Amino acid sequence: GQQVMQIPQYQHVQEGEDFTTYCNSSTTLSNIQWYKQRPGGHPVFLIQLVKSGEVKKQKRLTFQFGEAKKNSSLHITATQTTDVGTYFCAGPREGGGNKLTFGTGTQLKVEL
Amino acid sequence: NAGVTQTPKFQVLKTGQSMTLQCAQDMNHNSMYWYRQDPGMGLRLIYYSASEGTTDKGEVPNGYNVSRLNKREFSLRLESAAPSQTSVYFCASRGRQGTEAFFGQGTRLTVV
Numbered sequence: 001g002q003q004v005m006q007i008p009q010y011q012h013v014q015e016g017e018d019f020t021t022y023c024n025s026s027t028t029l030s031n032i033q034w035y036k037q038r039p040g041g042h043p044v045f046l047i048q049l050v051k052s053g054e055v056k057k058q059k060r061l062t063f064q065f066g067e068a069k070k071n072s073s074l075h076i077t078a079t080q081t082t083d084v085g086t087y088f089c090a091g092p093r094e095g096g097g098n099k100l101t102f103g104t105g106t107q108l109k110v111e112l
Numbered sequence: 113n114a115g116v117t118q119t120p121k122f123q124v125l126k127t128g129q130s131m132t133l134q135c136a137q138d139m140n141h142n143s144m145y146w147y148r149q150d151p152g153m154g155l156r157l158i159y160y161s162a163s164e165g166t167t168d169k170g171e172v173p174n175g176y177n178v179s180r181l182n183k184r185e186f187s188l189r190l191e192s193a194a195p196s197q198t199s200v201y202f203c204a205s206r207g208r209q210g211t212e213a214f215f216g217q218g219t220r221l222t223v224v
Binding site: 030043045090093098100105 | 142143145147152153154155156157160162168170171202204206208209210212213214215216217218
């Protein structure tokens with residue numbers, strides 16, 4: 001069945017360092033979404049990418065959608081303590097409908 | 113605007129007990145979801161409802177039942193709780209395909 005994997009599973013960085021998480025799907029995705037979950041909180045939508053090769057930026061966050069629409073990445077420049085949390089990618093579940101499949105997530109910890 | 117409301121926030125059950133997790137949304141969304149979150153596994157879809165009166169199994173439906181009696185509410189029932197069902201449960205809703213999902217605050221369930 002469809003699998004959406006993210007690497008790394010965990011990442012510890014010093015404040016100011018960059019961070020990247022990678023999302024890989026076993027199937028082609030029509031779109032991909034990214035969510036952030038703060039510790040003890042619930043996932044909150046960040047952005048959606050639709051086009052092959054698309055790049056979108058939100059301040060220090062850069063999101064990319066692969067040319068084959070099977071992978072995506074989230075890059076954070078100069079991390080801050082407010083970036084702490086778990087980042088998930090999500091895409092339409094194969095088989096149609098409005099099901100949403102989430103990746104395994106990357107937990108980011110930022111140390112001062 | 114409350115968004116997605118889940119109850120309870122915390123619950124401890126003994127093995128074999130039953131309980132129902134409640135979820136309600138006030139955004140007039142057709143699609144509603146139940147996910148469970150376990151360390152290293154991401155968010156796994158338990159059940160999905162495309163509209164009032166319809167439900168569909170997700171990745172991990174065994175041991176759960178759901179009910180979508182109206183557009184607002186989507187409940188998850190554990191008939192005979194098992195320790196393997198210890199997890200954090202999230203309800204979510206969204207509108208049409210390609211739009212963001214909104215999550216409830218989560219229910220932290222422990223089965224002893």
